[in-house]
Amino acid sequence: MARYELVKRSVALITLTNPPVNALSSAVRHAMAKSMEQALNDPKVTAVVICGENGRFCGGADIREFAGPLRGPPLVPLLDAIEAGEKPVVAAIEGVALGGGFELALVCHYCIAHFKARLGLPEVTLGILPAAGGTQRLPRLIGIPAALELITTAKPLSSRRVSMLTTPCPPDLDALLEVVTMEVKKKARGVMAPLACIQAVRAAATMPYSKGIKRESELMATLFNSGQARALQYCFFAQRTAGKWTLPSGAQWNNSKPREIRSAAIIGLGTMGRGIVVSLARAGISVIAVESEKKLLETGKQMVIGMLERDAKRRGVSASLNLLKFTLSLQDLKDVDLVIEAVFEDMALKKRVFQELSKVCRPATLLCTNTSGLDVDALAGVTDRPHLVVGMHFFSPAHVMKLLEVVCGPRSSSETIATAMSLGKRMGKVSVAVGNCPGFVGNRMLKPYLDQATFLLEEGATPEQIDKALEDFGFAMGVFRMSDLAGLDVGWRIRKESGLTGPDVDPKNPPRRRHGRRYCPIPDMVCEQGRFGQKTGRGWYMYDKPGGTNAKPDPLIQNLLEMYRSRYAIQPRNISDKEIIERCLFALANEGFRILEDGIAARPEDIDVIYLFGYGFPRHRGGPMFYASMVGLERVLERLEHYHQAHPDVPHLEPSPLLKKLVACGSPSVQTWREHIKTMHSHL
């Protein structure tokens, strides 16, 4: 846990040895305390060097220990003792020095850091604060403004910049703290940890160290047992769990070898294709981009080049334009390792493309589709290599959004899945393996969520009221603002194609019912007026101009809702924010339970990661499944039963059998739900 050596007969070298990140577990703290005592008591030792094994100084406190009672020597007195010791202590930093690892470096009398070292205080991302003196020592070392930025944003630093940060405490501290508080509140709505950090830094600025450290510890005590800290720490591990995919066949992340991908092709240079090309090129992969027409090819090319150049400028690197090739001919794809199809969401067109690819590409080429919800296995079926077909569902904008759903068809081989997952990681994505069903995980769950929002409109709510409730809950954007951003015409086209609206609707359908269920035609009425969202300057809100982003409530929408309600004799009622949150989010989680039952997602963590990284679910709430567990499954069940009774024609509100089963089993913790699902059918 910590190795002690005497070097050159006078220097004690203490190496932290707790792979993979040398976290400061109880055993490490114990070994460090012993080693320091030995070094301080040995008259031969004139100086001490602390470093970490395997090129990593220290990833901080052992987060897993936070879930149980705290044992072992506490960190603060250990670090205080190092700082107070009479022999000089040097931190030799290679790799990461994060959280408690950085706080350890701060108590050392000297630090030497490799130029690739990464130093930072990511505690706020875990819902806590740097409580081993970080909020007290860092302001003293680098000044209030720089310390505030590091502590409240969790942004890591390269080692060279640390030496440049020497801003003194500004004269108007209160004004500065006020500005930072506003920024933090705006960026991380409702999140407690960064606000507590600001209070701790205020203590550093206004109190002697002995009092400041006490304040730090009080603030930590509040955060430590909070629901937000539990949620954020759950997110940390959920993200890592998602990478560890597993199939019922026994194939899994650690026994399936991915293929190396050196070259790839993208078919379709529209909204998605462009972002995917950028993501691949940024990862150092040669890309051939294919369009159907010369003009579209040229437009796509210019957009991709512009995106890559801007991105490279931002990151201070040179744009990898030499990796790109643009063509109108599929024949150019015969040697690529992998193809990602991103043409229109049209099954017949996609099938034609896959048939053609089957003929053109060498037999070992992987064929992937970026479809948002079509049957991946139906596409595999038209190829000569169904085992090499997989869905790679990126999210818009594809070069920005971190989520990648890897959609495993029943015939996708484990090597194919491993390759898609590993390629996602190489592109900096958070990849989650999911089964093949309409909408996969993310978009399938979105339907009940959107339905509830529009039903609430019918019943008396306004778009701005619903959005505000969701934004106060922590979403960056409410459902209507998000829909305006994404474009309302996409959903409208899908509804027309599935016969829910437009000329193909069976006239025998009552106006607010389809297939025997409640249906809300308001979104169709909005689209019929040419209101497609931000791009047309009008949608659920009005904007200054087409493409504008400043959403204002629109009296025309208000009129439309009033006319609609009076046409169908709906008496509007006052709807509480509580009802909005419960109906939208419990319906969302309920579909998540069904997805687990159906074996479309292997674990609740996978669903939560999809919602955190693809749909802006607030991280401090942990994701829809974790949120349901925090509310209490019994309560979620009771509320769903209540709402289903009130709306029996909405099947999504009927509690899922898995939810009922979990409640009957005493509402076990989310990490153990898997044991209750394992007998069920898996599509993974």
Ligand SMILES: CCCCCCCCCCCCC[C@H](O)CC(=O)SCCNC(=O)CCNC(=O)[C@H](O)C(C)(C)COP(=O)(O)OP(=O)(O)OC[C@H]1O[C@@H](n2cnc3c(N)ncnc32)[C@H](O)[C@@H]1OP(=O)(O)O
């Ligand atoms: C009344 C109550 C009073 C309560 C008062 C309590 C007082 C308690 C006193 C506490 C003192 C506070 C000390 C300190 O301020 C707090 C902290 O230090 S919190 C931890 C801060 N550190 C981090 O957040 C770093 C987290 N890790 C990372 O960002 C990355 O892992 C990495 C280090 C950059 C490495 O990244 P990668 O190479 O990509 O590797 P992985 O991410 O896949 O990780 C590999 C593996 O390691 C596990 N792991 C990583 N870091 C930790 C950690 N700090 N603790 C435990 N485990 C860690 C990770 O989960 C992976 O394992 P897997 O999940 O795959 O099994």
Ligand SMILES: NC(=O)c1ccc[n+]([C@@H]2O[C@H](COP(=O)([O-])OP(=O)(O)OC[C@H]3O[C@@H](n4cnc5c(N)ncnc54)[C@H](O)[C@@H]3O)[C@@H](O)[C@H]2O)c1
């Ligand atoms: N837009 C999104 O938010 C989003 C998100 C995730 C997934 N998707 C999916 O990604 C796919 C593409 O969506 P999009 O939004 O980029 O569409 P888009 O309309 O912006 O782009 C599609 C592009 O494909 C090109 N194309 C059509 N047929 C072609 C052919 N035979 N050969 C070469 N190019 C061809 C078109 O010219 C067009 O430029 C769809 O399956 C969609 O469901 C979209």
